[in-house]
Amino acid sequence: MAEEQAAGAAELPDVLWRNPEPRDSYDAIVVGGGGHGLATAYYLAKNHGITNTAVLERGWLAGGNMARNTTIIRSNYLWDESAAIYEHALKLWEGLADELGVDVLFSQRGVLNLAHTLQDVREGTRRVQANRLNGIDAEWLTPEEARAICPILDISNSTRYPVLGATFQPRAGIAKHDYVAWAYARGADRLGVDLVQNCEVTGFLRDGDRVVGVRTTRGDIRAGLVGMAAAGRSSVLADTVGLRLPVQSHPLQALVSELLEPVHPTVVMSNAVHVYVSQAHKGELVMGAGVDQHNGYGQRGSVHVIEQQMAAALELFPVFARARVLRTWGGVVDVTPDASPVLGLTPFENLYVNCGWGTGGFKATPAVGWVLAHTMATGAPHELNAPYTLERFTTGALIDEHGAAAVAH
Numbered sequence: 347m348a349e350e351q352a353a354g355a356a357e358l359p360d361v362l363w364r365n366p367e368p369r370d371s372y373d374a375i376v377v378g379g380g381g382h383g384l385a386t387a388y389y390l391a392k393n394h395g396i397t398n399t400a401v402l403e404r405g406w407l408a409g410g411n412m413a414r415n416t417t418i419i420r421s422n423y424l425w426d427e428s429a430a431i432y433e434h435a436l437k438l439w440e441g442l443a444d445e446l447g448v449d450v451l452f453s454q455r456g457v458l459n460l461a462h463t464l465q466d467v468r469e470g471t472r473r474v475q476a477n478r479l480n481g482i483d484a485e486w487l488t489p490e491e492a493r494a495i496c497p498i499l500d501i502s503n504s505t506r507y508p509v510l511g512a513t514f515q516p517r518a519g520i521a522k523h524d525y526v527a528w529a530y531a532r533g534a535d536r537l538g539v540d541l542v543q544n545c546e547v548t549g550f551l552r553d554g555d556r557v558v559g560v561r562t563t564r565g566d567i568r569a570g571l572v573g574m575a576a577a578g579r580s581s582v583l584a585d586t587v588g589l590r591l592p593v594q595s596h597p598l599q600a601l602v603s604e605l606l607e608p609v610h611p612t613v614v615m616s617n618a619v620h621v622y623v624s625q626a627h628k629g630e631l632v633m634g635a636g637v638d639q640h641n642g643y644g645q646r647g648s649v650h651v652i653e654q655q656m657a658a659a660l661e662l663f664p665v666f667a668r669a670r671v672l673r674t675w676g677g678v679v680d681v682t683p684d685a686s687p688v689l690g691l692t693p694f695e696n697l698y699v700n701c702g703w704g705t706g707g708f709k710a711t712p713a714v715g716w717v718l719a720h721t722m723a724t725g726a727p728h729e730l731n732a733p734y735t736l737e738r739f740t741t742g743a744l745i746d747e748h749g750a751a752a753v754a755h
């Protein structure tokens with residue numbers, strides 16, 4: 347009996363997903379095994395029945411920004427185009443655990459954006475009104491109301507930049523980023539998608555202006571459709587097909603403290619003081635910076651940036667004075683001139699692009715997958731990504747979200 351059980355147990359799947367050799371051809375290939383690529387493959391299979399798909403990842407799944415981000419999820423962006431796609435994402439987040447059968451620890455603890463100047467107050471109240479017109483939950487709070495939500499916030503007048511008010515989105519929050527990646531990966535794998543790690547795409551196979559496959563470190567692979575979800579290296583990848591993207595790559599740093607008792611019940615962001623802080627489920631304080639000013643591909647933290655972040659955090663939360671830094675790191679984010687993404691068609695037939703999410707693409711993960719899958723499956727943009735064209739940088743139809751993308755992720 348014991349032997350039978352042992353034999354049976356050996357047959358049970360003991361891996362999170364299969365680890366297949368890449369095949370010679372697929373109906374669809376998604377380049378990049380971060381959250382966006384995995385979600386795209388999942389929705390290609392789930393929503394459009396395209397299961398003969400591979401996700402090709404140069405390293406390991408979620409080894410890029412997906413498991414390096416600070417997990418803030420919100421939809422309170424200013425412009426209609428942004429509000430629409432981020433709110434679609436937020437609605438998908440609200441059902442994601444049921445959809446994927448994995449508790450991704452989505453915690454709707456709300457996000458406070460602090461105002462410290464008259465200009466911040468004007469911008470914040472304007473954004474609350476714009477959000478409400480778009481059906482997004484948004485409130486304007488007095489300093490006392492903000493403190494009632496986050497009791498450790500210093501709202502005294504003795505700080506360098508006193509808190510004058512705050513926007514609050516109650517449905518916003520955080521999730522566990524690696525769980526999200528694994529959940530999409532398992533979901534896609536279950537539907538038949540091949541997840542191929544250690545497989546870098548080094549170029550594209552073309553028939554004139556039609557892309558018919560990719561060159562990889564594990565050989566050429568033909569494909570009917572190719573989607574690029576290679577955050578951080580989008581311009582390097584696109585360059586290999588002769589496509590020049592309006593994207594610059596910058597390191598973006600973050601850090602966590604040692605594990606603390608629960609002290610911080612929400613997410614607080616401050617553009618003026620230049621820090622944002624939440625507390626992870628395990629107890630670490632999670633905080634981050636704006637992008638490094640130089641272009642680069644380094645994925646490490648650096649002491650001078652971390653020091654500034656700690657100093658800024660202490661201005662808002664003197665109670666953290668004795669907290670110790672546990673870990674720092676960096677990710678590489680793609681930044682466009684209007685701080686909004688590019689998501690849709692390219693000048694090449696069958697080649698689709700998703701890039702330029704800068705500091706804020708984690709929250710969009712479900713929606714990116716949803717609309718990129720739609721665009722690849724139908725050959726036309728979904729209404730939610732229709733504004734996010736490459737052409738807007740020549741037509742001037744920009745979606746300027748710099749206000750939402752300083753230190754605010």
Ligand SMILES: Cc1cc2nc3c(=O)[nH]c(=O)nc-3n(C[C@H](O)[C@H](O)[C@H](O)COP(=O)(O)OP(=O)(O)OC[C@H]3O[C@@H](n4cnc5c(N)ncnc54)[C@H](O)[C@@H]3O)c2cc1C
Pocket residue numbers: 377378379380381382383402403404405406407408409410411412413414415416417418419545546547548575576577578579580583598599600634675676677678679703704705706707708709710755
């Ligand atoms: C420190 C930090 C904090 C952040 N905080 C937040 C936040 O709080 N909220 C938020 O919404 N967003 C945040 N972001 C941004 C967010 O992480 C990104 O916008 C988002 O993760 C990008 O999509 P992705 O998950 O697919 O990217 P990635 O996980 O980076 O996936 C891209 C993948 O493509 C692979 N790849 C690249 N080139 C190739 C190639 N040639 N062949 C094969 N594979 C390739 C890479 O190895 C990588 O795994 C943060 C980012 C960082 C770095």
